[in-house]
Amino acid sequence: MTHSEPARTALRVAVTGGTSGLGRALVDAFAARGDAVAFVARDAARVRAVAAAVPGSHGIVGDVADKDSVHAIALQIGGALGGLDVLVHNASTLGPVPLALLADTECEDFEQALATNVLGPFRLTKALLGLLASSARESRDRGVVVHVTSDAAVTPYAGWGAYGASKAAFAHLGRIWHEELAPHGVAVIDVDPGDMDTPMHAAAIPDADPATLKRPRDAARELIERIDRERAAPRMADAR
């Protein structure tokens, strides 16, 4: 090194939906720069595989949509990381696949979309709030919670009812969290990473040309740059 910069403090990061798509790319990218990462996904075998492939990462098996699992997930995140600076709510579900018109959407499929895309992240933020706030009290930087959303949360696309409506609720949930948590040094942001070449995109639009889609790796890099900016942004008058 020819110049000296103050050493960056490693972040403590949790990512839901961490075994594929954007989530996996985030786990790789955070770990590559030395951050401590815990990730959550439902499939035990895939969690083990990613944890083995990414040294120093902590794989947690759990379903954020399941009320009874959320505190167990939160306990494992807090236990593994010893604090929490960044929480990325990336796990999500499309609802019915193939995509369905609202008129053809079963209530149960819509409920499942709400459980995964809205209630699960709400519960997990709530369970981790003490950890986020205490980490923020001990830091000059803000804690950051990311809601990964979609243009479908803004634009009413026919056929994307369960997904779009749940993502709109999710984005608004984040905006209210942001207002309420600002005095505690925690910023909540929503980020639309754009159309990416991911398993979820393939499920939604099977005939899309992957070459026209953003690579998750690039979306992860952009998102981490945004998170770093949000962490460094000035805090409002502190709750203390």
Next chain:
Amino acid sequence: MKAATAPVQRPSDARLLVVDACGRLSQRPRSALAETLAPGDLVVANDAATWPASLVGTHVATGSAIEVRLAGRASLVADDVETFSAVVFGAGDHRTPTERRPLPPALTVGDALALGPLTAHVIKGLGHPRLVELRFDDDADTIRAGIARHGRPVQYAHVETPLALWDVWTRIAALPAAFEPPSAGFALDWRMLDRFAARGIAFATLTHAAGLSSTGDPALDARLPLDEPYVISATTVAAIAAARRRGGRVVAVGTTVARALEHAAARPGGLHAGSGLADNRIGAATRLTVVDAIVSGTHEPGTSHHALLAAFVPASTLARVDAALDAFGYRTHEYGDSVLIERAHERSRGDAETSRCRAVAAEAALAA
């Protein structure tokens, strides 16, 4: 006092018995805690999240059913989760009062304990048939996952409904550290923290591994609380110094906060940031050096929590508190009502303040 039997952390009718530095008693709704404290005060809470520390399983050598209650850990270091001290019961569950729970089979070093997805081995006896040190066989991530998914919150017979983790995590629960909830913190919610801020009351946290409050065995209960690790941050130490400078009181939410702060302050060099292992007992003979007031549950005479309150007020005041709690029907145990006890002037600031209290008492007598 009667036991609070429903796992509701903040019942709307929760009460707060306030004891001021002159020993006068008054009553408030507990939700008015922020309005009961004074601008400039500092509230310090224990932000420990609670492990589901009750693990049912089998003593492999005999095939007997057991319940292991994790009770202690040497430090709060994240990956220090292999070795715990633990209290072991024979068959049964929380619905049987602990004092009637059978002993486990005789436990010897090397015994395997099958606890759901985890296996642990007894590595040391700790001087009582129920108390051992055990070590889990797996890596830290696997141990945490096993406890998180198989464990249940430690629970006593006065609450019948099986508890979930959200019943025992305070609103501010952060690092998993406690084996029973730091339940004085049930009084706090985020709206109350905002009201503290609005009134100029500062707020800080420490993390203290609150241990078991009871085992049902007199010999073992006499050893409680066991040694408890804690961590106090530089931010919290600075907040305490700032409160001192402006003449504010340091208000501990819970006996664990008092124990950690007084333990840390008694070390060479005084209160400074870092980790420690609290092995102190606070009681009538303790001279408090940091904590000016305490928010606590209502505790029955004879418990270590109750004994700790004797550091704040003379025995005569504590007797009046006990009588008032009984007379007014305060609910006890972790989901019960609370007290806010300020350290008596005669125990802290000497004769000038004591005589001021005498003047206050004389005035009150005159008015009556």
